[in-house]
Amino acid sequence: MITRAKLVEQLREHQIRSAQSYSAALAVFSPNPHIASRRDLKVALFYAIFFCFLMVSCYVALYLRWFRLSAIFVSFGIFLPVSLKISRHRRLKRKRERRLLLPLSM
Template sequence: MITRAKLVEQLREHQIRSAQSYSAALAVFSPSPHIASRRDLKVALFYAILFCFVMVSCYIALYLRWFRLSAIFVVFGILLPM
């Protein structure tokens, strides 16, 4: 029979595993090496959304044959995670 303590322990392990799944993907955009607080998460999410916007803008500039503007977007997209 499963006791309450075992259920709590399983829930805690599940929460830790699920928290690390999105945290690893956003860690590239985080200014700190690990996402430890909600502020770090918000900053990383903002940079990830900004990166997606830059890449979409690059594709649009390529579609419209604005190659210099597209190159600027590519350089900015490369420098953004740094």
């Protein structure tokens, strides 16, 4: 007979496995500090696909010996994760500031 405790344990294990499947790989491309919803996942996936497109375009430009265009693609490829990291830090900073503004009674 399946008890409630076993069901809860199985559910918890499933949630842990499913949560770790994509969050580590896509955390670099997420503008939010944590991937918490499907919207965050879709945005991170879009940025990851866009990054891959930039890198493939860079390789094609190098193959065709268009070095300036390849340099532009590389600079955009570097700028994308850096700007996403800056936006994550800004959101965390705003969140910390909002916590400090709460009254102590709360």
